[in-house]
Amino acid sequence: MSAMPEAAAAPPLNRPRSLTDLFVSFTLLALQGFGGVLAVVQRELVENKRWMSREEFIEEWAVAQIMPGPNVINLGIMFGARHFGWRGAVTAVAGLITFPLLLVLALALIYAEFASNPHVAGALRGMGAVAAGLITATGLKMIPALKKNAMGVPLSAVLGVLSFIAIAWLKLPLAWVLIVLGGIGCVMAYRRLA
Structure with missing residues (x-):
């Protein structure tokens, strides 16, 4: 009986309004994901957009991790397909890779020019600590979902x-x-x- 009031108290989940909404959302998600997108994906899909519950996210992320390929791409395929079929799967993946690919190509050209600079190398090592912190913070946020x-x-x-x-x-x-x-x-x- 106690599970009933909790379920009734939780506001209903949203869903992407259109393929464009899906594409733009996954593009913005990917552009925020420096050093890994787990923290960003969880925050955006669960907390900000409310497209998934915390429990759904954990279940789908677990499936995405055991499938071959990048976790977030796998999650994008599953999420997009659930809402818009194969077109949603393609749109989510396109959102995840189009602009980040262009950005990475531009950064690769810049990095090739400045790779020997010790300041650049030090800055990149410092970003590793930030990425580890983001992953740890996301893991800690997921702990309450283990109660269910x-x-x-x-x-x-x-x-x-x-x-x-x-x-x-x-x-x-x-x-x-x-x-x-x-x-x-x-x-x-x-x-x-x-």
Whole structure:
């Protein structure tokens, strides 16, 4: 009974108004994503646009991560297809790559000219710390959604810590970590839901 008032209290989710809205939104999303777009995608799609709930985002991001290719492209394909079919999938991907590609080509030409400058090299190393901070902040924002996870917070936390240890400290291949720990997570969630 307590789940009913929470669901009723949550405002309904929005959806993209048109293919143009989808294209422009994904273009702006991609242009903000220096050093990785996870933080930007979550903020824009869940918090600002309200096109997805936090739980939907986590589920779709998990699927996007286990598929081959860039995570945000996979998410764009799934999101665009859900709202506009194949045209939405193509539009979302076009939004993600068109202007960023032009920008990267221009920056590559500029970087080729100034790559030997130690100030430029130092600035790029500093951006690595910013990217790590963005990813950490997004991970922390996703923690409240674990309360609704079928496995519960403790088991989800254990799998998260094991994944971190396997990838960051043991330097195991990501594919194996996804297969083993992801498989364990799927089986445990399936058993709890059954």
